[in-house]
Amino acid sequence: MSHSPDPDEDDLSTIPAPHPVFHAEQALLGALLLDPRLLGDVPGISADAFSTAAHASLFAAISALPPPDPAEHAKSAAWLNQVLAAAREEARGLSASYLHTLIQVCPWPRHAPAYARMVEAEHARRQLRAAADRLVQTVHDASLPEPVQAVLAEADALTVTVGDIATRFPPRAGILPRTPVPPPDAAADPAEAVEEEQLLLATATARPADIESVRWLLAEDFTQPLHAGLWQCLTTLVRRHEPVDPVTVLWEAQQRGLLHTGSEPGDVLRLLAEPAGSVEHWGRRALTRSLLATVDHAGRRIAAYADDPMTTPFQLVAGARRSLADLGAIRTRWQHATGHSLPQTVRAARAGPAARRAPTVSPPARPVAAGRTP
Incomplete structure (x- = not known):
């Protein structure tokens, strides 16, 4: 006889499986709970890099509390209780059993830097996707009194986001995304x-x-x-x-x-x-119509790169910069046509992190082979 599901019964088949980064987050948090000293091996990562509020709250609590004495931590759960209490101020659903689950699912605590790099990479992907979405939404916002200025401001914000990601994942020469490029969108009118x-x-x-x-x-x-x-x-x-x-x-x-x-x-x-x-x-x-269409295409192309799980952070940076370069060419022509100049802060952001640092003496750059992206 077939089973008739109860209306109040949970249908677990409808719950999507967690993404791989969820398991990386669990492994990283488990490693830090086991050995809080490993926090010094994962510099640069912050709570907002985590994909769930519970994980973000746990990492924030681990980062804020003084690390326990290693010998005492091996014998007592006092520090774990402090972490749980602090994290539950932001995530009420956390429980002591989940902390123990995190510890149990961590394969190797000494691999914490690798887990952190995975978490950071996925965070960069989400950041880029969000910035690209805002850019495309601005292009299609008919309520804006100055649509081009608003669109270019979002393009500048996306440029800064790409620059920030590049400081953590410098692009490698010749590595571009293999994601199919979406076709240009049809004109609004x-x-x-x-x-x-x-x-x-x-x-x-x-x-x-x-x-x-x-x-x-x-x-x-x-x-x-x-x-x-x-x-x-x-x-x-x-x-x-x-x-x-x-x-x-x-x-x-x-x-x-x-x-x-x-x-x-x-x-x-x-x-x-x-x-x-x-x-x-x-x-x-x-x-102007051509500029908006170019911005829309660049934003949707970058979003497609970010949506492709096979695209590495290095490829994301390279692909986004290539798309923004296409936008930069028509933006320059639009500035010549309208007399608008590019703000100095945007020039610095486009130039990348190296241009914003103080100049240093370095050996001559090696020539880039023809057909390769520097």
Whole structure:
């Protein structure tokens, strides 16, 4: 006869298995409870590195209480009782039996530094994931009065987080994450983007002399391949000092194969024949949209790296820095377009921990082989 579960019966099958770092935390805490002197072998780790409130409270209590006499600790549970009492002020569910469980599950107390490194690595992963999430959420927050400034502030915060992680896990040359990169997200309002890009192209065709003032705008900033190709046609004609009008742009588009993708000549002529506003205005709009899309893609890419358990902390740093470098290029162009400068504190954060330290005499750097990431 089949068993009918009681509504009040716990269904243990629905409880997810703990992550490997949970066992590393247990092993580390067990080692410290067995031999509190090992705390000196795990410098740099703090209570917020632990994944549960109970573990964080226990580590905080162990760190705050004076270590017991080793001989006395071997005979008495007095210090363990003090740790439990202090930890229960923040985690009421802790019990003496759990402390004994921690001691029992610790394989080798002398491996405490290795356990601490595992805990620290997973903490770095959570930090990076949280910073990337905040960045992506800011990109999509339609309530912000200054969206670009808010997004760049979050990008700076993410840069600082990556720099802090790099001090603990310096990236190794040539080691990048193997996590598949998520595809770029679709534009929030594709119809608006298409309309504004068409106005930009038409206005630039009518006033080609103004194209020189938006040299910071690139074909990659357009959302439509045809629009990107037409912008290249316009900039090429201007650079050659050739006549610019809808017909000459159409001819250049034919030479570049843009009309082989289903675009009709009449449609292109009509697109280029309705100018409005200024080239600089529409150019800034296109660049801003491109910057936000780049930030969104960088944030989601870094989040994907952090979500991949096979990505090491060294790869996380290398991959995040590569993503932020892609963002840095378009950010520089946006600053040229708008006149905004990069704060000195952000420059220092981008430069990394070595640039913020006092200069020291060091031997000449070895040359980096071609194709390798320094």
